[in-house]
Amino acid sequence: MDEAAHERIRAAVAAIPAGTTSTYGAVAAEAGLPGRARLVGRVLREDGHDLPWHRVLRADGTCAPHVAQEQAARLRAEGILVEGGRLPKAFRSRREP
DNA sequence: TGCTTGACGCGCT
């Protein structure tokens, strides 16, 4: 495995401002691993327990199937309303064109 | 050693 990349991914997730969200692809790209979105998911599964993983959504703004409930609840706590398991575009402030 | 799986992304139909 790639421990350096692993750490950069954690850093990228930790750097997501509270009240905003990002995506797996964006986090991967910011960690210097473009196209490795899946790797981000792996890392969050293994080491995401101390990170704001709930701020990380899929590229289309939907929550990850495994944690959708938990994530939606946490996002609400951050002031982000999730409708139908989907996040309003307006909240996607990180790495969006 | 080699195949399958998976917190994903993106283009095409």
Next chain:
DNA sequence: AAGCGCGCCAAGC
């Protein structure tokens, strides 16, 4: 709008 397939790569079996 919704679904399907392909690419990426580390882990698990």
